[in-house]
Amino acid sequence: MTHGIRIENLSKRYGTGNTAVDALKNVNMAVAPGEVVGLIGPSGSGKSTLLKCLGAVIKPTTGKMILGDEVIFDNDWRIKDLRALRRDKIGFVFQAPYLIPFLDVTDNIALLPMLAGVPNKEARARAQELLEALDVASRARAMPAQLSGGEQQRVAIARGLINRPPVILADEPTAPLDSARALAVIRILNDMAQRYQTAIIVVTHDEKIIPTFKRIYHIRDGVTFEEAGEGRAIT
């Protein structure tokens, strides 16, 4: 079976000797293309560490990570240019949208392909297409400060999708939103996952959106276990 992302026995240890802390202990996880899964756990459980490992921001201690069909980590990085890996193969959506305040909506999204060397015109056309898919095309020339919280988050999702990455890591994307907008964001993530066959991992504490996941990974003390979610439909 092809996976968007799969990790096997992934561990992360901070420090050495008596002060060593095992933040992740043989974590296993697999998310298929087009699937949205939840990652839930209390503070200090290892969620952020896992997200940073998946995002190639920190190096795991041991284990294996496979992105699409490509092994990117097998007890060591198998990819030299992690910056290019993050740019081309991993999408990020943050708790706050963290849009670049001095770029308009289109350029905030188009910046990623531009960084990869895509011509400006083509990058902006791709951004426009995503803005239409996310129903914010009318705000294409607006600056981030002129957008509502929901609009900003949709633009952030568009930025995460622009390079068609096999996986998107969403770090509490609904935290600052009310129920209706939070559910709208999850609906958009599901739609986008289906449309672009992207695996999406949503780290969340948000009780409102947890019932919408079909599969949920719980993490506690660096150990994950999987359970089936309710997969409640979003109306």
Place this chain on the structure above:
Amino acid sequence: MINLAGRDILHSWGKFVFTGFGLGLLIGVTLTMAGVYRGMIDDAQVLLDNSGADLWIVQQDTQGPYAESSSIYDDIWRRVASYPGVAEAASVTYFTMQVRLGKRDVRALVTGIVTGEIGAPGWPRFLIAGRQITRDHYEAIADIASGLHLGDVIQIRRNYYTVVGLTRRMVSSGGDPMIFIPLKDAQEAQYLKDNDAIIEQRHRTEASPVYNRPGVPGLLDEVIRTQSTNPTVNAVLIRVKPGFDSRLIAEQIQRWNRLQVFDRAGMEAILTGKLIATSAKQIGMFLVILAIVSAAIVAFIIYTLTLGKIREIAVLKLIGTRNSTIASMILQQAIGLGLIGFAVGKISSTLWAPIFPKYILLTPMDALYGLIAVLLICALASVLAIRAALRVDPAEAIGG
């Protein structure tokens, strides 16, 4: 690729413009200081240019008449005028004083010139209004920087002079405007005692048995006459005929007359190398301090602006922006700030330079060097901010 620095500057243009304006005023002060130095050099050179002299004859073992006092007899010009190669020779006096005009006074370099020989060395070469001095007494030509006008009546010591002509850029090496008066008046004014002192001196002379001898009629009168006249001047200026070597003429005069003679290069060395050397060093110190202050300000501003964007920089790094792109953004912003500052500084220094009491010479080359220095300072100042930005961990964009 989008120009991130340009977009950031356009987005928060008010911050950049106001910061650039503040920096610009500082750069303006720096350019003005350089202009003050250039003005001092130029003042020294125009003083020499406007004297119309090729050689300056002064008292032996002195560096007069501008840098040191010098006193030589006023008939020396006759002796040197007959030397081969000497086209013209004329005596001059120079003394700085407060020249009174009604209730106010103005500091000026009063210059005594021989009358009746228009165009002789020492004369003002160009007038912007009025005429040259044509009478032997009580006429003056003033530089426009003195604030005097044609027809003004000025007081030098106890005599009054009518301003009959005006010059421009005829100043001393210290920037004081020059006022030309007839040589005889200047000689008198330079050494003139007040009336009480003259009376006391006469009494002392009359009381002296050496000068007041009953058997020698006329001795006392002659002594008193010599005591009340002044046969000295500060220098003799010489214009050399074309084709003659001024150095050879100087050597001959020096050898046979026990006098000191300077040519143009020697006099320029005294004025620029000695007379204004301390001032130049002072200005140099100011320039160094201002450059350091400017660098510190740019560094602080760019560093603060960068710290305000740490989260955005972390996001940029996380989504794959190269370090060089981020460093380039900060460097471009620092240089942009420097360019705004330089433009403001250049405009402001050009606007306020004429208001300064002393001549300020803003040269294009100084402006170019200033621009290069500003850009270098800005580039150096951005290093701190670039270092901070490059140390940002992309993981900071991910919570927890």
